[in-house]
Amino acid sequence: MSVRIEAANSARWPGNLLASRLACGVLQPILTRIVRRIAARHPSLFARLGPYQTADFVIDPIDLPFAMHLRPDPDRLLFRAVPRDAAPRADAVIRGRFMLLLELIDSQEDGDAAFFSRDLDVTGDTEAVVRLRNALDDVDTSIAEDTAAMFGAPGRAVLARLRRGYSADMEKD
Amino acid sequence: MTLAELICPAGTPAALRTAVDAGADAVYCGFQDATNARNFPGLNFTPEELGDAVAYAHAKGAKVLLALNTYPPAGKVDLWRHAADLGVRLGVDAFIVADMGVADYIARTHPQARLHLSVQAAASSPEAIRYYCENFGVRRVVLPRILTIPEIRQIRTEIPCEIETFIFGNHGLMVEGRCSLTNYLTGQSTNMDGVCSPASDVEYARHEDGSMSSQLAGFTIDRFGPDEKAGYPTICKGRYTAPNRAQSYYAFEEPISLNLSRLLPDLIDAGVHAFKIEGRQRSKSYVRNVVRAFRQAVDDIRNGRAANIADLVALTEGQKQTQGAFETKKWR
Numbered sequence: 234m235s236v237r238i239e240a241a242n243s244a245r246w247p248g249n250l251l252a253s254r255l256a257c258g259v260l261q262p263i264l265t266r267i268v269r270r271i272a273a274r275h276p277s278l279f280a281r282l283g284p285y286q287t288a289d290f291v292i293d294p295i296d297l298p299f300a301m302h303l304r305p306d307p308d309r310l311l312f313r314a315v316p317r318d319a320a321p322r323a324d325a326v327i328r329g330r331f332m333l334l335l336e337l338i339d340s341q342e343d344g345d346a347a348f349f350s351r352d353l354d355v356t357g358d359t360e361a362v363v364r365l366r367n368a369l370d371d372v373d374t375s376i377a378e379d380t381a382a383m384f385g386a387p388g389r390a391v392l393a394r395l396r397r398g399y400s401a402d403m404e405k406d
Numbered sequence: 407m408t409l410a411e412l413i414c415p416a417g418t419p420a421a422l423r424t425a426v427d428a429g430a431d432a433v434y435c436g437f438q439d440a441t442n443a444r445n446f447p448g449l450n451f452t453p454e455e456l457g458d459a460v461a462y463a464h465a466k467g468a469k470v471l472l473a474l475n476t477y478p479p480a481g482k483v484d485l486w487r488h489a490a491d492l493g494v495r496l497g498v499d500a501f502i503v504a505d506m507g508v509a510d511y512i513a514r515t516h517p518q519a520r521l522h523l524s525v526q527a528a529a530s531s532p533e534a535i536r537y538y539c540e541n542f543g544v545r546r547v548v549l550p551r552i553l554t555i556p557e558i559r560q561i562r563t564e565i566p567c568e569i570e571t572f573i574f575g576n577h578g579l580m581v582e583g584r585c586s587l588t589n590y591l592t593g594q595s596t597n598m599d600g601v602c603s604p605a606s607d608v609e610y611a612r613h614e615d616g617s618m619s620s621q622l623a624g625f626t627i628d629r630f631g632p633d634e635k636a637g638y639p640t641i642c643k644g645r646y647t648a649p650n651r652a653q654s655y656y657a658f659e660e661p662i663s664l665n666l667s668r669l670l671p672d673l674i675d676a677g678v679h680a681f682k683i684e685g686r687q688r689s690k691s692y693v694r695n696v697v698r699a700f701r702q703a704v705d706d707i708r709n710g711r712a713a714n715i716a717d718l719v720a721l722t723e724g725q726k727q728t729q730g731a732f733e734t735k736k737w738r
Binding site (some may be wrong): 234364366 | 547
């Protein structure tokens with residue numbers, strides 16, 4: 234089974250195709266650094282992924298002009314930003330607002346609750362998604378804060394600001 | 407007043423540490439195999455992880471209960487026996503069992519081990535509970551979620567063991583340990599393989615109108631409108647059409663969670679020894695928030711204060727909650 238990002242979501246950013254490609258290009262070295270650091274710090278992640286280490290996940294933050302492609306293969310880690318219209322077919326697509334996805338990765342939000350509220354969409358191979366969720370949930374430290382710390386004080390400030398905005402949005406909802 | 411221990415779920419070592427740090431008196435968990443009823447992909451503990459978890463919990467004054475709460479298929483008991491032996495070696499504080507053969511093995515081989523009777527045994531009468539106590543030395547029964555508080559109070563006077571009741575989480579009322587719905591569609595057994603709606607058989611589809619359907623083994627079991635809250639993809643919570651119904655309807659149960667936060671004082675007064683939070687398949691975030699809320703509530707009650715329960719509805723299935731049969735048998 235493989236799935237693609239919905240056409241409707243690709244079409245949401247029609248004027249931003251160039252910006253999307255530029256953003257992907259700028260982000261790529263950063264994403265590679267991030268994923269390598271996470272893998273080095275949390276090698277036990279891979280055991281919980283089991284046979285899904287070579288699965289292709291497309292993570293689709295609906296409020297950003299690009300998606301992300303993750304293949305959590307410890308031997309050939311892949312994490313890249315991709316324009317939506319060029320996103321590969323994937324074993325599973327995980328879709329939601331960027332901050333929700335970030336808080337899920339960090340276990341600050343509950344995936345089942347986000348699914349119940351319909352803020353999180355999952356299509357494709359459900360077992361792949363469940364394994365990825367459980368693997369990430371067994372990480373004790375904050376992946377978001379570790380990542381922010383890679384960029385020093387500015388990185389931490391950006392994360393804090395994003396989280397404040399997200400909390401304010403949640404309170405409004 | 408009973409101790410009102412708080413029994414909390416953990417699907418991973420990190421969740422166990424979260425539960426202990428949030429105030430759990432005991433944490434229940436399982437191995438990565440069919441010996442427990444949450445045999446989900448990527449979940450549960452290796453023997454080494456369980457050993458570390460026991461050390462962590464004990465250092466902080468919490469207990470670890472090992473769920474061996476599935477039923478071995480005939481002639482295939484070795485996996486369960488090995489898990490029990492391992493649990494003893496790793497120093498778990500009690501075993502949660504459902505199968506009489508597993509209970510008998512532990513009672514004979516490890517007579518010092520403490521046995522709790524799982525809800526999967528569906529023991530809901532004093533006669534049934536006494537049978538397990540007298541024959542296998544069961545020290546605590548986890549009651550099925552079908553009894554009112556007056557009924558629990560009455561049972562308490564007629565049995566020689568402690569009572570544990572669920573207070574939050576999944577509200578599955580089928581005759582527990584006997585449900586064959588998943589088996590019917592997927593060939594895998596909730597009770598013997600430990601998988602209810604195995605993820606490998608679950609598929610979600612989004613439709614152009616914004617609705618979302620959930621399927622199990624190719625059968626559509628629900629379709630949620632664009633703004634409708636969703637539930638788990640389990641057959642018992644599915645919505646079906648029937649010839650005598652104008653619209654699809656929840657034929658068995660609704661997607662809804664149990665929340666007994668307001669009944670805690672009554673449950674303590676009825677003699678309940680321990681409160682169980684469901685959700686080994688849930689995240690650390692769920693564990694942290696639910697355990698903290700109930701820790702605060704139980705401590706308030708034990709100190710003679712009115713319990714102030716945090717709003718947990720966002721974590722409930724379908725974002726709906728009920729007191730179920732604990733309040734009244736007419737709850738549906």
